[in-house]
Amino acid sequence: MKLKRDAAALNSKLLRRPIQKCFILFLIPTFGAFIIGFIYPFLQGIYLSFCKFITTRNATFIGIDNYKTALTDSTFLHAFWYTALFAIVSLLLINILAFAIAYALTREIKGSNLFRTVFFMPNLIGGIVLGYIWSMIFDGVLSRYNTSILLESKYGFWGLIILMCWQQIGYMMIIYIAGIQSVPEDMIEAARIDGASGWQTLIKVVIPSVMPSITICTFLTLTNSFKLFDQNLALTGGSPFEFKSDGTIIKTTEMLALNIYNTFYGSNTAARGTAQAKAVIFFVLVATISIIQLRATRNKEVQQ
Amino acid sequence: MAKVILKDITKIYPNTQDKKKKGKKTEPKSKLQVTDEGVVAVQKFNLDIADKEFIVLVGPSGCGKSTTLRMIAGLEDISGGELYIGDKLVNDVEPKNRDIAMVFQSYALYPHMTVYENMAFSLKIKKVPKDEIDKKVREAAEILDITQYLDRKPKALSGGQRQRVAIGRAIVRDPAVFLMDEPLSNLDAKLRNQMRAEIIKLRERINTTFIYVTHDQTEAMTLGDRIVIMKDGFIQQIGTPQEVFDHPANLFVAGFIGMPQMNTFDAKLVREGDKYFVEVLDVKVELAEDKCARLAARNVQNQDVILGVRPQHIVLTDKGIEGTVDVSEMMGSEVHLHAKTKDGKDIVVIVPTEKNGLDFGMGSEVNMIFGGNVAHVFSKEDERNLEWE
Numbered sequence: 001m002k003l004k005r006d007a008a009a010l011n012s013k014l015l016r017r018p019i020q021k022c023f024i025l026f027l028i029p030t031f032g033a034f035i036i037g038f039i040y041p042f043l044q045g046i047y048l049s050f051c052k053f054i055t056t057r058n059a060t061f062i063g064i065d066n067y068k069t070a071l072t073d074s075t076f077l078h079a080f081w082y083t084a085l086f087a088i089v090s091l092l093l094i095n096i097l098a099f100a101i102a103y104a105l106t107r108e109i110k111g112s113n114l115f116r117t118v119f120f121m122p123n124l125i126g127g128i129v130l131g132y133i134w135s136m137i138f139d140g141v142l143s144r145y146n147t148s149i150l151l152e153s154k155y156g157f158w159g160l161i162i163l164m165c166w167q168q169i170g171y172m173m174i175i176y177i178a179g180i181q182s183v184p185e186d187m188i189e190a191a192r193i194d195g196a197s198g199w200q201t202l203i204k205v206v207i208p209s210v211m212p213s214i215t216i217c218t219f220l221t222l223t224n225s226f227k228l229f230d231q232n233l234a235l236t237g238g239s240p241f242e243f244k245s246d247g248t249i250i251k252t253t254e255m256l257a258l259n260i261y262n263t264f265y266g267s268n269t270a271a272r273g274t275a276q277a278k279a280v281i282f283f284v285l286v287a288t289i290s291i292i293q294l295r296a297t298r299n300k301e302v303q304q
Numbered sequence: 305m306a307k308v309i310l311k312d313i314t315k316i317y318p319n320t321q322d323k324k325k326k327g328k329k330t331e332p333k334s335k336l337q338v339t340d341e342g343v344v345a346v347q348k349f350n351l352d353i354a355d356k357e358f359i360v361l362v363g364p365s366g367c368g369k370s371t372t373l374r375m376i377a378g379l380e381d382i383s384g385g386e387l388y389i390g391d392k393l394v395n396d397v398e399p400k401n402r403d404i405a406m407v408f409q410s411y412a413l414y415p416h417m418t419v420y421e422n423m424a425f426s427l428k429i430k431k432v433p434k435d436e437i438d439k440k441v442r443e444a445a446e447i448l449d450i451t452q453y454l455d456r457k458p459k460a461l462s463g464g465q466r467q468r469v470a471i472g473r474a475i476v477r478d479p480a481v482f483l484m485d486e487p488l489s490n491l492d493a494k495l496r497n498q499m500r501a502e503i504i505k506l507r508e509r510i511n512t513t514f515i516y517v518t519h520d521q522t523e524a525m526t527l528g529d530r531i532v533i534m535k536d537g538f539i540q541q542i543g544t545p546q547e548v549f550d551h552p553a554n555l556f557v558a559g560f561i562g563m564p565q566m567n568t569f570d571a572k573l574v575r576e577g578d579k580y581f582v583e584v585l586d587v588k589v590e591l592a593e594d595k596c597a598r599l600a601a602r603n604v605q606n607q608d609v610i611l612g613v614r615p616q617h618i619v620l621t622d623k624g625i626e627g628t629v630d631v632s633e634m635m636g637s638e639v640h641l642h643a644k645t646k647d648g649k650d651i652v653v654i655v656p657t658e659k660n661g662l663d664f665g666m667g668s669e670v671n672m673i674f675g676g677n678v679a680h681v682f683s684k685e686d687e688r689n690l691e692w693e
Contacts (some may be wrong), residue, residue, distance in 0.1 A: 189377075191425075193377060193404065194425050194426035195400035195429045204414075204425075209415065
């Protein structure tokens, strides 16, 4: 017995040693791809945000001017608040509805498997396509009242909310279903015997137990909402526009990512540096918010 | 603090559930009866549990013991029959209104609450005043010796401590009936023995009706005032530990209760007037008077029987059933000898070490005999104990 074990140990040693020595060789392919595809463009992007440029080759360093312009740009600030409002509303709606559906579908309803599939399906359609489909649907309805989704910013806002809920609830639902199913049946029964009503069981036993799922889902919905682009572009493209007395045009349903895109590819090529600065601010913003959110919900997680 | 009466309690799982699993169901796990309505998990269960009695439901897995307990708890619907707790019919009463508490095998503690909060949970829901909750929780913690862990979360506790918390959670509710579903099965052997003793002590202190489910016959024997032995949804026997040990109602009970298992032989029951003899492997043993009287009262005639004798009751002599020692297990104070008879039958004998247990090494020849007062005769047809109805 002992001999056998020794042999096995020796074997693994002989096999592992040379492999362990040249671990760098195995790291190179993915790490190389990571550098080319992420690290280099990321650093280049940060550098460019301090430059005036039209193409990346002839950039001239101009310091923090781009940031000054970006932070005083009223369209950017509008887009920020608009995005923040959108993120909060969609975060709440998507998570509450997804959890409710997941909870209902784990209660042994007939055909729950079918429902799960159906609810998940919208997720498989791309954002641009969804945007155009929904703009047709909304306009089909709104035209009866002689208006259009492009004419009122509140229609654009709620239209985008409906679209996002429709697309994301199914995905979050799947995560919540997995979470709810991992809550031990015994615990629910213990709560029943302890006298908890269905609602009390949900609030005091089930929800605290699915905190890991809540962390993931709030993280995903929050970052998705902040980074939203395709659907925004396809549904309203920022319409309706508001013309200010100082000549600026505020696109009332334009979100951060679309604002950056429009700044970069707009007619004013001199603003590319500003767009770059906005992108960096955007990154810092999304990263900070998601880290704060992760900290907050992680703290509430418990191990079984 | 209440009696519990189970009257013809039946549990049927409808066939719909079966259909889903039909593909897998090539090998039925147990011999549960299947009717048109579904699988019968518990058959006409009748039991009167006295106030403050400790009842143990015991049997192999799938025998319906847990289902019965869950029906008493209200976690399973009762398909037929009547269940009374106190004097109240509770068939359709919600678990929380049955005045019961339950301890689960998995402890089922709430992982996000501290030990204190776990124990206080049910009282908080009942809106008991805070100082009263505090008093009750601390009292229960004192009884179970977990006061120092009150601020901890369950994950920071060992298995035994968690089980104490689970018991504590039940105690604070001051229930009329205390239900326990295999509470010690998740513990290691040493801890299990320790907790078993704790439960005996606990029972002295909280003095209420206990219904305890286990598959472990040792737990059943040591804890129960009365034991209910179940198999395939049927009650096999109800009796005190001594009764079921001394007078097993059938071959199943005989084999299930007692360690090591009872030895069984194919034998002949011979009646000579009012006397009965068993003939087994060249040996003829006269049964004790009380046994003969009972057999005669039931007018049992000559027949082939299954003879059962517990390993504790077989003694080594100069003449008797001949055998060769196959395996000798030294258990400390006693030695378990596995002897093979001429016709290949295995017999287990327990010999005290201080007597001559160590004299019989493997391969040595032994002669075994048993007294007429410890032989059990079971019908070969239906495996019932022939002495009893």
